[in-house]
Amino acid sequence: MAKSIRQVRSxxxxxxxxxxxxxLVDIGERILASASTDPNPAYVDSLExxxxxxxSRVSVQVGAMPGLGVAVEAKRGTLAKALGSVxx
Numbered sequence: 001m002a003k004s005i006r007q008v009r010s011x012x013x014x015x016x017x018x019x020x021x022x023x024l025v026d027i028g029e030r031i032l033a034s035a036s037t038d039p040n041p042a043y044v045d046s047l048e049x050x051x052x053x054x055x056s057r058v059s060v061q062v063g064a065m066p067g068l069g070v071a072v073e074a075k076r077g078t079l080a081k082a083l084g085s086v087x088x
Contacts (some may be wrong), residue, residue, distance in 0.1 A: 012056070015056060021058045028060040031088065038072060038076065043064055043072045050062075
């Protein structure tokens with residue numbers, strides 16, 4: 001028989017919560033740290049973490065300079081490896 005789980009907060013409230021933002025920023029910072037080991041200094045300097053809040057949720061994005069970021073990702077897969085290193 002399945003366990004019964006009592007939901008104390010609404011999903012909508014959880015998706016917008018400061019607690020979730022802290023968790024996401026922590027994951028984003030670990031991804032950023034891992035991606036910062038790339039040998040291209042211009043790429044590493046362009047890496048940044050951004051937090052977005054919408055009406056429905058909070059989200060975090062780690063990215064690099066548009067042209068350079070795509071080139072480095074195609075050549076070495078730096079962000080993809082960084083995601084894997086943190087289990088995301």
